[in-house]
Amino acid sequence: MANSRGRKVFMNMEETVRVRYAPSPTGEPHVGNIRTALFNWLYARHVGGKFILRIEDTDVTREVKGAVGAILDSLRWLGLDWDEGPEVGGPYGPYFQSQRLELYQAFAQQLVDEGYAYPCYCSPQRLEEMRAEQRRRREPPRYDRRCRNLSLKEREALAAGVEKPVIRFKTPLEGDTIFHDLVHGDVTFTNAALDDFILLKSDGYPTYHLANVVDDHFMKISHVLRADEWLASTPRHCLLYQALSWDPPQFVHLPMILGSDRAKLSKRHGATATTEYKKQGYLPQAMVNFLALLGWSLDDKTELLDRKELVRHFSLERIGKTAAIFNLEKLRWLNGVYLRGLSIEELVKRTLPFLEAGLPSIVARPLSKGYVSQIMPLIQERMRTLAEAVELADFFFIDELDYDASLLKVKNISTDVSGQALIASRDRIAALSTFAAGALEGVLRPLAGEMGLKTGQLFGLLRVAVTGRTAAPPLFETMAVLGRERCLKRLEVALTKMENLS
């Protein structure tokens, strides 16, 4: 059937939607990669299908220890739960490709037996020389098919040699391979432009092409949502499905996420690992919202969508096709929005670890949760990340403020007058019966007028004295949280600093 946008969407009522996220454990999951996971998850949850996690550990040389754990952590952090896969199992396991080797080998053999594939004895060195030669002649780098039509005798002779063969797919020399992509529509590739790609490596491990086709088939994957970089490989997969007489899944190629220089997002562009954003103090809900909007949109105005709303509204039809640049500024804004939406209790819980880790070591640990709870309302709307709480609130914790005495200078006011203002403020504060924001304002605001100062001038002076900085949360609330003793002490220190100034 055709939907209202004209794209073909095949509704499969009797078979449930089964999608998968299939990362390879080569390091920390990339945000672009996790966006793919998110889209798969959103689609599965939207239609009530299954979200499967499969680990594509078929490259022994690139495997990084701990990477699987990092992948699981990233998914869990974002709240993307999987129905089948590591730790939860499922009816179509195992979900680690390294545990399915016999399966790939069996089908590679079947393809050889049926004439769809062949063993290739060319050494890596020979292939490298071949490619170098092709580059020199400005030809497209591609396997020259030397082993494609070996006679039985030649093959036996080579098999006796030292080179362990790889299995290559016998790509049709003619014709086109056409497939339908749910976001791109029909895409046509000329078979002649494809080469005889490797299915099985000499170490017995499959390449991505073979493994993903075999697994997607046996795991009954209905839709393959993956990044655009895979589009060019899709005809190979189609050819494989054909050779194996299997029905291919629906293909859905997602727009890529690019760095600020429009190149594929990489380490050069700053933080790319999902866990890195967690460490920097981004909220998972902000991350999910932000990532969802990279390549997908609800309408012409909605920017804020929580997890539930995303699940409810997510649709393949609204996936875009243009690559998106990862806009850190917008993420920061969005994170601020979510931070402001948190209850104080929740905010304290989330911020505490960042304060514990970021505050100077002279500050006594553990931090008082009650004290932090008083501070949070004052910095909540100023935070863009949890980590920023440290710089925003450190003066609440540090006893000896380190600031330049020149900050105590008030424009057009002599230090003499400033000093008197400080003394008068100190005296009034000391005499206060209740040390609260309202009371403080009640005695200090009139003081400004009495001394012939503008409120801004007096408050600015006090702000520096009390916080050591010119930009801080509202003065009276801040003083109230700091407490009388600390405020009085800081005023004394300011007085001393000011004397040295003149």
Next chain:
RNA sequence: GCCCCCAUCGUCUAGAGGCCUAGGACACCACCCUUUCAAGGUGGCGACAGGGAUUCGAAUUCCCUUGGGGGCACCA
């Protein structure tokens, strides 16, 4: 080099032939609020890559050019 994909403000995007004088958001600028910084409010700046064609009418359809991206491994 070859193959494929893509093309609206700086960025993320809305737009499915007349609702477009092209809408929203981030960023930026101004103003308001205000004890500073934020937050919030109001306003502003700012785009259909170019050229043809189809049509009464094109950001929207088609073609070409240009630009950008991706792929062309015993990596995924």
